Amino acid sequence: MAADPHKLKISKQINRPGILMSIARLPDSHRLFVGSSDGKIYDLDIMAEKPEPREFVGHESYVTGLVHLESQLVSAAYDRRLIWWDRESGKQVRTIEAHQRWIRQLITTPDQQQVITVADDMVCRIWDVKTGKLVRELRGHQEETPHHFPSMLYACAVSSDGKYLATGDRVGHVVVWDLATGKELTTLETPIMYTWDPKARIHSIGGIRSLAFSADSTRLAVGGTGKINNIDHLEALARVEVFDWQKQERTHEFKGNEHKGLVEHLVFHPENQWLLAAGGDHNGFIKFLDLEKKNVLKQAKAPMHVHEFTVNETYDTIYAAGHGKLVAWTLTD
Amino acid sequence: MTSKRHSSFCGSAEHSLDRRAFLGSGMQGSALLGAGAWGLNALRQPALAEVLKQKEKRVILLWLAGGASQLETWDPKPGRPTGGPYRAIQTSVPGVQISELMPKMAGRLKDTAIIRSLNTKDGSHGTGARLMHLGRRDEPNLKYPDLGAVLARELGRADSPVPDYVSFYTATEGRGNAVGQSGFLGARYAPMSLTTENKPLFLSRQENISIQDHQQRAQLQALFNERFARKRNLPAVASHQEAYARVRGLMASETLFDLEQESQKTRDRYGKTLFGQQALVARRLIEAGTPFVKVSRAWWDSHGQNFETHLELVTELDHVMSTLLDDLEERGLLENTLVLTLAEFGRTPTINGSLGRDHFGQAWSVSLSGCGIQGGSVYGKTDQDGQTVADGEVGAGEVFATIYQALGIDHQKDYHVGARPIPLTDPGIEPVSEVLA
Numbered sequence: 001m002a003a004d005p006h007k008l009k010i011s012k013q014i015n016r017p018g019i020l021m022s023i024a025r026l027p028d029s030h031r032l033f034v035g036s037s038d039g040k041i042y043d044l045d046i047m048a049e050k051p052e053p054r055e056f057v058g059h060e061s062y063v064t065g066l067v068h069l070e071s072q073l074v075s076a077a078y079d080r081r082l083i084w085w086d087r088e089s090g091k092q093v094r095t096i097e098a099h100q101r102w103i104r105q106l107i108t109t110p111d112q113q114q115v116i117t118v119a120d121d122m123v124c125r126i127w128d129v130k131t132g133k134l135v136r137e138l139r140g141h142q143e144e145t146p147h148h149f150p151s152m153l154y155a156c157a158v159s160s161d162g163k164y165l166a167t168g169d170r171v172g173h174v175v176v177w178d179l180a181t182g183k184e185l186t187t188l189e190t191p192i193m194y195t196w197d198p199k200a201r202i203h204s205i206g207g208i209r210s211l212a213f214s215a216d217s218t219r220l221a222v223g224g225t226g227k228i229n230n231i232d233h234l235e236a237l238a239r240v241e242v243f244d245w246q247k248q249e250r251t252h253e254f255k256g257n258e259h260k261g262l263v264e265h266l267v268f269h270p271e272n273q274w275l276l277a278a279g280g281d282h283n284g285f286i287k288f289l290d291l292e293k294k295n296v297l298k299q300a301k302a303p304m305h306v307h308e309f310t311v312n313e314t315y316d317t318i319y320a321a322g323h324g325k326l327v328a329w330t331l332t333d
Numbered sequence: 334m335t336s337k338r339h340s341s342f343c344g345s346a347e348h349s350l351d352r353r354a355f356l357g358s359g360m361q362g363s364a365l366l367g368a369g370a371w372g373l374n375a376l377r378q379p380a381l382a383e384v385l386k387q388k389e390k391r392v393i394l395l396w397l398a399g400g401a402s403q404l405e406t407w408d409p410k411p412g413r414p415t416g417g418p419y420r421a422i423q424t425s426v427p428g429v430q431i432s433e434l435m436p437k438m439a440g441r442l443k444d445t446a447i448i449r450s451l452n453t454k455d456g457s458h459g460t461g462a463r464l465m466h467l468g469r470r471d472e473p474n475l476k477y478p479d480l481g482a483v484l485a486r487e488l489g490r491a492d493s494p495v496p497d498y499v500s501f502y503t504a505t506e507g508r509g510n511a512v513g514q515s516g517f518l519g520a521r522y523a524p525m526s527l528t529t530e531n532k533p534l535f536l537s538r539q540e541n542i543s544i545q546d547h548q549q550r551a552q553l554q555a556l557f558n559e560r561f562a563r564k565r566n567l568p569a570v571a572s573h574q575e576a577y578a579r580v581r582g583l584m585a586s587e588t589l590f591d592l593e594q595e596s597q598k599t600r601d602r603y604g605k606t607l608f609g610q611q612a613l614v615a616r617r618l619i620e621a622g623t624p625f626v627k628v629s630r631a632w633w634d635s636h637g638q639n640f641e642t643h644l645e646l647v648t649e650l651d652h653v654m655s656t657l658l659d660d661l662e663e664r665g666l667l668e669n670t671l672v673l674t675l676a677e678f679g680r681t682p683t684i685n686g687s688l689g690r691d692h693f694g695q696a697w698s699v700s701l702s703g704c705g706i707q708g709g710s711v712y713g714k715t716d717q718d719g720q721t722v723a724d725g726e727v728g729a730g731e732v733f734a735t736i737y738q739a740l741g742i743d744h745q746k747d748y749h750v751g752a753r754p755i756p757l758t759d760p761g762i763e764p765v766s767e768v769l770a
Contacts, residue, residue, distance in 0.1 A: 019684065061420070149606070201631060201632035202630075203632070203646060205638045232636045232637065283686065
């Protein structure tokens with residue numbers, strides 16, 4: 001049955017205490033690992049009649065990154081640590097003090113030989129999965145904003161061919177790297193996403209919160225928020241910009257027309273049928289963007305601010321973690 | 334929990350303010366009229382502040398407009414659902430922890446007291462800010478003076494050539510809430526409000542009048558005044574002369590607002606942000622005799638992305654406040670200068686869907702540092718999630734009484750509006766003696 005964004009509907013929703021910041025899925029299953037604000041990781045089958053979560057206890061702050069690797073799970077958190085877990089026993093295999101400040105995102109390379117972290121120490125680090133050794137660190141983002149406040153390095157993405165890595169920060173600065181050599185290939189700017197307010201409130205609220213390469217690696221999508229008048233709230237429309245990054249050319253600007261807040265996560269369809277974005281303000285949203293027609297293919301309110309989602313192998317089910325809830329959407333009848 | 338520090342207030346006559354004597358001995362009176370002629374550059378040398386440090390009480394209010402989160406500053410709740418992602422760190426005072434966003438203040442808490450049990454019952458920016466400026470609620474037919482006006486009256490001098498009450502509020506949001514009201518004390522105690530520049534506008538001597546002309550005009554005016562007043566012992570004449578003197582004093586004080594007068598090292602020390610620069614001007618002002626300076630840092634109203642906002646703003650507060658306290662201490666001024674952090678309210682322990690915190694007046698924190706304060710003391714307690722005051726509940730009135738008491742001012746002292754006595758704080762209000770030296 002073909003997946004169709006117009007058939008988007010919630011197939012399961014679970015309320016959970018706390019703020020669910022990260023999610024990973026066991027392949028070919030509905031088994032989810034969810035990172036929470038209580039520092040725990042919860043292992044549960046979202047489609048079970050009465051899901052009974054198993055807890056992985058080890059982090060001391062919000063768990064902001066999870067990746068599933070064969071029999072292991074790797075997690076990252078605001079406690080600056082990376083932890084390798086045995087997936088079935090729940091025991092810690094390895095713990096690394098990975099950064100000096102909060103780890104914002106954790107991803108894996110397509111061959112699953114490396115994991116990559118970005119943190120508020122403004123460093124991107126590449127780690128060997130098997131040994132936990134640091135392979136390389138990449139420094140291309142300023143520690144301070146132009147207005148002399150601490151900056152934050154929120155997002156990273158790796159291309160599906162494993163050649164390119166992108167990192168994005170608080171002030172809207174993107175760096176694209178050659179993953180194998182660590183060489184900086186190019187930079188891009190999305191200044192609107194910074195949201196610096198020089199007059200009324202004298203601080204900022206936004207930043208680049210999500211990045212994704214297209215399947216052919218030629219396009220890079222950047223998610224954040226639009227120009228905000230009142231930065232007390234995430235009141236601007238959620239914003240996505242897409243670049244032909246090798247030409248440093250912005251090819252798409254999705255300013256949004258309905259849903260407010262941050263675009264927290266982005267995923268390209270493998271055949272570029274759509275670009276999926278989710279996030280929110282007090283509320284949440286999910287939207288499918290059509291790059292060819294440069295419009296919104298489908299958008300809907302989410303039951304919560306979505307912090308991260310993952311998509312199944314056939315791209316017809318979306319699993320999302322967010323503020324106090326886990327949700328599964330399907331794209332089929 | 335407390336570290337005993339030296340008591341700074343004695344209230345004796347010898348310690349009463351005597352800026353005139355200081356100015357008279359430290360500088361030539363005739364030099365008052367020349368820009369920069371106050372010898373203020375010399376005040377950069379800590380040793381030359383000796384006279385001031387012994388005799389003057391000063392206040393710098395760091396007004397955290399919009400409402401800073403107590404959980405990300407003075408009253409962290411690590412590990413609780415309400416605690417947020419920041420850790421608590423140990424301070425230099427055994428047993429006292431504050432947010433990890435304040436490592437510099439954690440290292441120098443010896444001069445700072447924290448009140449963690451403030452319940453102002455008000456989650457409105459407007460009325461909350463008024464309450465925390467006035468120490469009580471307005472009456473329909475009586476306008477109370479705010480803290481700055483009262484302290485300008487209590488700590489300033491009638492013949493002061495420097496402004497008694499200076500208020501910085503550069504951001505536009507919330508500026509209307511940050512009162513600046515002299516109320517029944519009259520316009521004499523209203524603030525000099527700086528909203529667009531870090532220095533007063535229209536204060537400079539006109540370029541077509543030379544310094545010499547300016548001085549000669551002043552001398553001529555003083556001569557006429559003296560002759561005129563010789564045969565007329567009237568309050569109106571004295572008032573007229575005082576007004577002239579104050580205007581000329583303000584003109585001469587222009588250099589106080591000029592950070593070029595400070596070394597690059599000092600300016601760097603305070604940091605490049607507007608808040609840091611204004612805190613340095615505040616130090617210059619109190620060093621020269623201004624009794625009350627409010628530096629407003631807006632805008633903390635973090636309904637969305639509370640933790641990002643506080644990473645920016647608390648990091649800045651920690652740096653600026655700790656630098657200010659260090660600088661005051663090195664100059665021998667801290668024991669006579671009270672540095673406050675106040676706001677209209679705190680923020681909700683409950684974290685909303687935007688990772689924000691909302692308005693919360695039921696259980697929040699303020700800090701008092703320096704003059705008359707038992708450094709390292711912590712008063713009051715909130716429950717484990719910070720939702721309610723668990724011990725030592727106080728309101729705005731108690732905070733104000735504590736401020737007055739720390740400065741050696743009787744908080745029950747009466748002003749009079751007509752025949753009606755108006756005490757500085759409402760009847761029945763007591764200071765928090767546990768945080769007083």
